[in-house]
Amino acid sequence: MAYIDPHIHMVSRTTDDYRAMQLAGCVAVTEPAFWAGFDRSSPEGFRDYFVQLTEVEPARAARFGIAHHAWVCINPKEAEDPGFARAVMALLPEFLAKPNVLGVGEIGLNRNTKNELAIFEEHLALAQAHDTLVLIHTPHLEDKLKGTRLILDALKRYPKLTPDRVLIDHVEEHTVGAVLDAGYWAGMTLYPDSKLNPPRAVDIVECYGSERLWVNSAGDWGHSDPLSVPKCAAEMRARGHSVEAVSKLLLDNPRAFLEQSGRFVLDVR
Numbered sequence: 588m589a590y591i592d593p594h595i596h597m598v599s600r601t602t603d604d605y606r607a608m609q610l611a612g613c614v615a616v617t618e619p620a621f622w623a624g625f626d627r628s629s630p631e632g633f634r635d636y637f638v639q640l641t642e643v644e645p646a647r648a649a650r651f652g653i654a655h656h657a658w659v660c661i662n663p664k665e666a667e668d669p670g671f672a673r674a675v676m677a678l679l680p681e682f683l684a685k686p687n688v689l690g691v692g693e694i695g696l697n698r699n700t701k702n703e704l705a706i707f708e709e710h711l712a713l714a715q716a717h718d719t720l721v722l723i724h725t726p727h728l729e730d731k732l733k734g735t736r737l738i739l740d741a742l743k744r745y746p747k748l749t750p751d752r753v754l755i756d757h758v759e760e761h762t763v764g765a766v767l768d769a770g771y772w773a774g775m776t777l778y779p780d781s782k783l784n785p786p787r788a789v790d791i792v793e794c795y796g797s798e799r800l801w802v803n804s805a806g807d808w809g810h811s812d813p814l815s816v817p818k819c820a821a822e823m824r825a826r827g828h829s830v831e832a833v834s835k836l837l838l839d840n841p842r843a844f845l846e847q848s849g850r851f852v853l854d855v856r
């Protein structure tokens with residue numbers, strides 16, 4: 588079954604992963620800018636990373652018939668030094684102008700600090716000024732609920748960023764309701780054996796429906812599973828959900844959100 592993995596860090600994955608994803612039905616990925624497993628020592632290190640995201644990975648994905656689009660920002664984990672963060676942000680307009688860049692992401696909070704929040708809001712202002720989509724990372728574990736509330740409050744200060752153009756990712760059972768109720772899109776990130784997994788994600792779909800929801804693997808340099816999205820499809824089918832219901836969650840929903848960018852190109856159906 589054709590599916591999109593709308594949040595995966597392919598810079599950290601092997602070419603064999605692309606092959607396995609193709610065989611599992613993956614037709615498109617989108618790759619947000621994030622921490623790459625180490626702190627970069629200069630803004631120029633980020634320039635190289637943004638080139639990798641916008642030139643190298645699309646070419647690698649194309650060999651397997653997978654469309655690749657990117658998002659750019661400085662991630663919250665490396666945004667604790669505002670001077671450094673702003674130097675990286677100065678590079679962003681050049682990359683936001685590229686036709687395969689969908690917007691600003693993944694911005695958000697990591698430890699919910701004041702500096703992270705300041706840089707998060709500066710990214711929201713940038714997205715508003717460039718009229719782009721926004722992809723937001725919420726903190727994990729005990730910081731998630733507080734971080735999600737801080738993010739929802741901050742978004743209210745940028746009214747031109749309408750909720751239908753903003754996706755808040757890594758939602759769990761205790762945060763998904765607040766995100767959807769406020770009109771935003773919500774992303775469920777699937778992990779192999781920590782945090783949200785396919786059975787829990789399907790539980791959420793059964794409780795909340797699948798409007799404005801997507802699933803992604805966020806596969807990266809750490810312990811993660813680039814095939815967790817098709818595993819979620821298998822879980823849905825095993826519970827008796829129709830092929831159409833699975834396709835809505837895994838293909839139609841991410842496509843509808845991403846196509847709002849005017850830049851997401853997908854050649855299926």
Ligand SMILES: [Zn+2]
Nearest residue numbers: 619621693805
């Ligand atoms: Zn990520």
